[in-house]
Structure formats: structure tokens, C-alpha cells
Amino acid sequence: xxxxxxxxxxxxxxxxxxxxxxxxxxxxxxxxxxxxxxxxxxxxxxxxxxxxxxxxxxxxxxxxxxxxxxxxxxxxxxxxxxxxxxxxxxxxxxxxxxxxxxxxxxxxxxxxxxxxxxxxxxxxxxxxxxxxxxxxxxxxxxxxxxxxxxxxxxxxxxxxxxxxxxxxxxxxxxxxxxxxxxxxxxxxxxxxxxxxxxxx
Amino acid sequence: xxxxxxxxxxxxxxxxxxxxxxxxxxxxxxxxxxxxxxxxxxxxxxxxxxxxxxxxxxxxxxxxxxxxxxxxxxxxxxxxxxxxxxxxxxxxxxxxxxxxxxxxxxxxxxxxxxxxxxxxxxxxxxxxxxxxxxxxxxxxxxxxxxxxxxxxxxxxxxxxxxxxxxxxxxxxxxxxxxxxxxxxxxxxxxxxxxxxxxxxxxxxxxxxxxxxxxxxxxxxxxxxxxxxxxxxxxxxxxxxxxxxxx
Numbered sequence: 001x002x003x004x005x006x007x008x009x010x011x012x013x014x015x016x017x018x019x020x021x022x023x024x025x026x027x028x029x030x031x032x033x034x035x036x037x038x039x040x041x042x043x044x045x046x047x048x049x050x051x052x053x054x055x056x057x058x059x060x061x062x063x064x065x066x067x068x069x070x071x072x073x074x075x076x077x078x079x080x081x082x083x084x085x086x087x088x089x090x091x092x093x094x095x096x097x098x099x100x101x102x103x104x105x106x107x108x109x110x111x112x113x114x115x116x117x118x119x120x121x122x123x124x125x126x127x128x129x130x131x132x133x134x135x136x137x138x139x140x141x142x143x144x145x146x147x148x149x150x151x152x153x154x155x156x157x158x159x160x161x162x163x164x165x166x167x168x169x170x171x172x173x174x175x176x177x178x179x180x181x182x183x184x185x186x187x188x189x190x191x192x193x194x195x196x197x198x199x200x
Numbered sequence: 201x202x203x204x205x206x207x208x209x210x211x212x213x214x215x216x217x218x219x220x221x222x223x224x225x226x227x228x229x230x231x232x233x234x235x236x237x238x239x240x241x242x243x244x245x246x247x248x249x250x251x252x253x254x255x256x257x258x259x260x261x262x263x264x265x266x267x268x269x270x271x272x273x274x275x276x277x278x279x280x281x282x283x284x285x286x287x288x289x290x291x292x293x294x295x296x297x298x299x300x301x302x303x304x305x306x307x308x309x310x311x312x313x314x315x316x317x318x319x320x321x322x323x324x325x326x327x328x329x330x331x332x333x334x335x336x337x338x339x340x341x342x343x344x345x346x347x348x349x350x351x352x353x354x355x356x357x358x359x360x361x362x363x364x365x366x367x368x369x370x371x372x373x374x375x376x377x378x379x380x381x382x383x384x385x386x387x388x389x390x391x392x393x394x395x396x397x398x399x400x401x402x403x404x405x406x407x408x409x410x411x412x413x414x415x416x417x418x419x420x421x422x423x424x425x426x427x428x429x430x431x432x433x434x435x436x437x438x439x440x441x442x443x444x445x446x
Contacts, residue, residue, distance in 0.1 A: 020217055115299070149251065152282040189246065
């Protein structure tokens with residue numbers, strides 16, 4: 001159904017409604033807000049979108065998104081070259097960077113193996129990872145993949161392929177999240193936490 | 201429309217921000233898809249993992265609609281499979297095999313067999329044998345059953361050692377010797393009522409080669425598909441485990 005605002009604004013609403021978390025109603029609200037704050041918000045947003053569109057590149061080394069290639073993380077000489085953290089998606093890389101948990105190199109696979117979605121090894125950046133892992137200065141590959149059957153199938157698949165590389169393959173621990181109450185955790189997570197218990 | 205059934209999660213696909221489309225192998229309603237509200241959320245994601253058993257309530261206005269599932273976890277096995285390579289490849293492979301069945305076509309025997317295999321998936325010695333026997337059962341469910349009861353040449357029921365790749369019929373050891381290079385080897389665990397002792401790595405490889413041959417010929421090739429990648433990895437993982445165990 002078209003609004004009373006004209007085709008250009010309808011088009012804006014339609015495009016906004018395609019964004020994650022926005023439906024037609026919230027897209028209308030966002031469009032109206034942008035129109036009301038035309039100079040303050042809409043113009044800078046349009047300019048930022050144009051700059052991002054022009055400059056954003058996929059890093060040819062790790063698959064990260066940046067405005068330079070190689071990306072800032074790959075070009076940073078202070079990062080440890082001997083450790084590669086393998087993540088499924090750029091969002092996972094950003095999450096690990098927010099946590100400041102590790103100062104290593106990354107490799108973004110672009111997803112996980114998923115027969116239901118038709119994602120096989122060829123659709124993921126696995127060959128590039130294997131090539132990177134064979135570099136003489138790499139000593140550890142950390143598989144920071146989701147604790148799902150698809151994520152761990154991918155992890156085991158990569159582990160098999162890394163048999164020939166002289167690297168230690170590790171994975172993230174599974175267990176009780178911070179703030180998690182045992183009573184509300186699923187049995188599988190509890191069992192994994194018990195299995196991976198550490199000395200206090 | 202509404203029904204309640206027990207099911208095994210075969211796969212899940214995110215649908216929008218919070219929901220998911222779950223694919224279940226149900227006992228009375230076959231392989232069935234449905235939308236799970238909140239299926240992408242933290243509460244239901246551990247439940248909607250392949251290999252878990254759930255109680256599913258399916259509701260839709262019309263039978264042909266996708267419909268909604270309300271699921272409750274009954275047996276959450278998936279978490280215990282995650283660190284075990286043959287188990288995750290096994291679950292992925294079983295799900296791929298179940299996808300060969302048409303949607304909404306009841307196959308209670310397949311459902312029962314999948315549950316039985318999943319319950320015994322941690323037994324490294326027998327997991328390969330169970331999956332090979334399941335492949336044989338699936339070939340039969342799809343209408344291409346092999347005749348492994350009697351020798352195609354002599355009619356004897358004892359000492360069956362080969363299968364003809366042409367006819368899919370068993371051949372006894374004595375009758376098959378002259379053509380043994382052209383025949384597929386039939387390991388005993390495929391014809392036993394229930395495998396009691398673990399097959400050797402060679403028997404396991406023979407068994408999966410046999411089922412793989414007929415799955416390829418009758419199922420994958422006519423559909424223009426390749427065998428699931430997880431199958432080769434499952435075979436490699438169980439063989440590795442069997443050889444490590446001696």
C-alpha cells in the first residue's frame with residue numbers, strides 16, 4: 001500500500017524496511033525521523049553511506065570488512081602472527097575485538113557448513129585458511145565457531161584438513177555464561193561445563 | 201489443523217531476526233517443516249540443534265501451509281555430540297539421508313531407527329555399523345531394497361559373502377569366487393539381526409562401500425546429487441577411531 005508521501009519516500013521506506021530488525025511500521029517511523037532531521041541526520045547519513053559504498057573492501061587476507069586492503073587488523077604489526085582465530089562471520093570478529101580477548105590475526109570463513117542452506121566447503125574461505133595455516137610462522141589455529149552442530153561440524157572439518165599443517169588446533173570452551181543461572185541452562189551446556197571443569 | 205508428535209531435529213534455518221524454520225523428522229508425520237516463533241532466540245537455539253528429540257505441536261490454518269511448531273526439548277543429545285567428530289558428522293549425514301525422503305510422508309521405521317542410532321552414537325565401535333545398516337534400510341524405504349536373504353545363484357541362505365552390483369542380490373562365498381573382483385563384498389554385520397560385535401575397519405569400509413554404491417545408483421545419481429560430504433568424513437572418523445582402538 002502506498003503512503004500519501006510520494007514515490008521517493010515510499011521507496012525510502014521500502015529500503016529501510018529491508019534492514020534487520022525493521023518492519024514496514026518501524027521503517028515508516030525511521031523515514032519520518034530522517035525527514036524531520038534532514039540536515040542533522042539524513043544528509044550526514046547519506047554521505048556516510050556513499051563513503052562506505054565507495055571505500056569498503058573485503059580484506060583479501062582474512063575476509064574482514066574495512067576501508068583498506070589488507071584490513072587494519074592484518075596490517076597491524078603489533079598483532080601476533082603465530083595465532084589465527086577462525087570465525088564464521090565478521091560479526092563474530094567484531095565481538096572478539098570488543099572483548100579484547102586476544103591480539104592475534106583473524107580469518108573469516110563467511111559462514112558455517114550447512115546442508116539445509118546449501119552451504120558446502122566451496123562456499124566458505126576454507127582453502128585460504130589452510131594455505132595461511134601452512135605458513136611457517138603460524139603455530140596455532142583457534143576455531144572460534146558457534147557451539148552449534150553446524151559450527152562444530154565446520155570445526156571438525158577444518159581440523160581434519162589441518163592435519164598436514166604444523167599447527168596446534170584449539171577451540172573455544174563451552175560452559176556457563178557470565179550471569180547464567182544453572183537452573184535455567186540446558187542440559188547439554190551443563191554437561192559440557194562439568195566435563196570442562198577446571199581447578200579452583 | 202493441529203497435531204502433536206515426537207520428532208528429531210534435522211536442521212534449522214533462521215527466519216528473520218527472532219524466528220526459525222525447523223525441519224523435524226517426526227514419527228507419524230514424516231519429515232516436516234514449520235516456523236518456530238523465537239526459534240533464533242537464546243532459549244530455543246540449544247533445543248533446535250540437529251540430533252535433539254523434541255515434542256512438537258504443529259498448527260496451521262490449512263494442511264498445505266508451512267504452519268507453526270511449538271517445540272519442547274525431550275532429549276538434548278546435540279551438546280554431547282559437539283566435541284566428537286564422528287558424532288557431528290554422523291548427525292549431519294543422518295539428517296542428509298532423512299532429507300531424501302519426501303516431505304510429510306510418514307516413515308515411522310526410519311524415525312525409530314534414527315532415534316536408536318542417535319542414542320548409540322557415542323559407541324565408536326558400532327556407530328559405523330549402525331549407520332551402514334540404516335543406509336540399507338533407507339534404500340529399502342525408498343523402494344530399492346536389496347535381496348540379501350538368499351544366494352541369487354544357489355538359493356542358499358548360509359555364508360553369503362557378496363552382492364551383485366547389477367541385481368542387488370546376495371551371492372554365497374562359493375558361488376561368488378569366480379566373479380569376486382566384480383562383486384561387492386557383503387560384511388556379516390549388514391545381514392545380522394543386530395550387530396553384536398564391532399566390525400573390523402575393513403568390514404566397515406566394505407559395508408559402507410556397498411550401501412554407498414546402491415545409494416549412488418538408485419538415489420543420488422537419478423537426482424543429480426553427490427553423496428553428502430559428511431558421509432566421507434563420518435567414515436574417515438569411525439575408521440580412524442576403530443583403527444586407534446586396534
